[in-house]
Amino acid sequence: MLVFHGEGTVREREAHLYEPGIRVEFNEKAYNNTNLMLKQLNEDIAPYLNRQQALIVLDCVLFHKTELVKQIIQQQLALMMAIVPPGYTPCCQPLDVSFNYPYKGYLADYIKQYKEQFDLNYNHIWTTSERRVLLTKATGYARRQMETVCSRNIIQRAFTATGILISPMGDENAMILIKDAPNWSFEGWRERERQYEETQVKQEDSDEEYNDLDTRLMGEAELQIYFGNYNVKKLTVLCKMRGIKGYTTVYRQEKKRGLIRLLVDDFQRVRTSGACSSEAININVFKDSDIEVSDDDDGAIIDSNVDTEYKP
Numbered sequence: 001m002l003v004f005h006g007e008g009t010v011r012e013r014e015a016h017l018y019e020p021g022i023r024v025e026f027n028e029k030a031y032n033n034t035n036l037m038l039k040q041l042n043e044d045i046a047p048y049l050n051r052q053q054a055l056i057v058l059d060c061v062l063f064h065k066t067e068l069v070k071q072i073i074q075q076q077l078a079l080m081m082a083i084v085p086p087g088y089t090p091c092c093q094p095l096d097v098s099f100n101y102p103y104k105g106y107l108a109d110y111i112k113q114y115k116e117q118f119d120l121n122y123n124h125i126w127t128t129s130e131r132r133v134l135l136t137k138a139t140g141y142a143r144r145q146m147e148t149v150c151s152r153n154i155i156q157r158a159f160t161a162t163g164i165l166i167s168p169m170g171d172e173n174a175m176i177l178i179k180d181a182p183n184w185s186f187e188g189w190r191e192r193e194r195q196y197e198e199t200q201v202k203q204e205d206s207d208e209e210y211n212d213l214d215t216r217l218m219g220e221a222e223l224q225i226y227f228g229n230y231n232v233k234k235l236t237v238l239c240k241m242r243g244i245k246g247y248t249t250v251y252r253q254e255k256k257r258g259l260i261r262l263l264v265d266d267f268q269r270v271r272t273s274g275a276c277s278s279e280a281i282n283i284n285v286f287k288d289s290d291i292e293v294s295d296d297d298d299g300a301i302i303d304s305n306v307d308t309e310y311k312p
Contacts, residue, residue: 001040002139004132005030005229017133019140024132030229034063041072055080057164059089082164091162091178098158102151106142114138223264228256235259242266 001023004010008026018024023044025036045056056079058064065083073081084093091097114134118124145151159165166172227235232255239247239259244266250258 001025001036001044002132002135003027003030003032003036010129010132014129014133017136019136022136022139022143024136032061032063034066034069037063037069038072041069041077046077049077049079051078053078053080055082055164057082057084057094059084059093060086094155094158094162094164097162098154099146102154103142103146106145107138110138110141220264220268223267224260227260227263232256232259235263238263 003025005028006026010026011024015024025039027033027036056073058081060083063069070081073079089096111134114137146155156165160175161177163173163176166175227238230238235256236247236259239262242263244262247259247262250262
């Protein structure tokens with residue numbers, strides 16, 4: 001599922017260009033929420049269960065833990081629900097452990113191949129609509145690659161390595177292989193969960209705008225795509241919040257691209273230095289900002305290296 005910034009009217013104009021089989025949703029924040037989670041449960045997961053008992057493992061984010069979501073999972077779908085403890089996502093979430101790396105590689109491969117179709121001297125100005133369509137095509141390609149026997153084995157091994165598919169009796173614990181943690185331990189995870197919950201600001205009535213950005217798992221291209229969903233004002237606020245120098249002198253016509261470049265470089269610098277393994281962005285800081293810049297530039301970026309003009 002891809003979530004883009006915008007309203008349903010956009011879909012009416014360009015849906016016929018999207019890759020078949022790729023779910024595309026729109027909302028104001030271009031971010032998952034409770035409504036989308038419920039839609040995934042009812043339309044994507046329920047039809048495949050066939051009344052079989054199953055375990056569903058979710059990240060520790062607010063929209064996975066609302067009472068309505070829990071009710072649908074536990075009562076309507078009769079699933080056993082498990083939450084990856086806070087702080088353990090990079091090493092215990094199967095997608096992060098094995099799936100994301102090859103999947104994102106396929107995305108990058110498709111986009112690179114698509115760009116190579118054009119002459120080097122062809123200076124194309126990408127529209128926001130074109131970027132959305134291209135991302136659906138890349139997602140379809142990546143999904144097909146991950147449906148091969150080899151890729152399916154990678155996914156299955158990830159569920160074993162993270163301890164999800166092993167015996168609950170403890171006799172298969174030796175099969176657990178936590179990434180970057182040979183001496184793994186879940187000791188104290190309840191206390192960490194309590195501390196994590198205390199950092200969450202407002203639940204449903206806050207538009208669920210808390211995003212945990214883990215820089216260990218995001219490469220340069222992915223960071224560019226992520227920050228491309230913010231407008232110039234929000235990018236400026238993030239630069240100021242992180243103490244990045246030079247954000248006030250970025251050339252106006254290249255404002256968005258320049259701010260994204262500063263943020264990507266800063267995140268990669270922090271990750272490389274080992275100062276921290278992940279950075280959490282509390283998007284509520286935008287509401288209190290006194291920065292006055294244009295707020296008219298939205299739209300995701302596929303590749304900021306493309307010489308393009310970013311339009312709302």
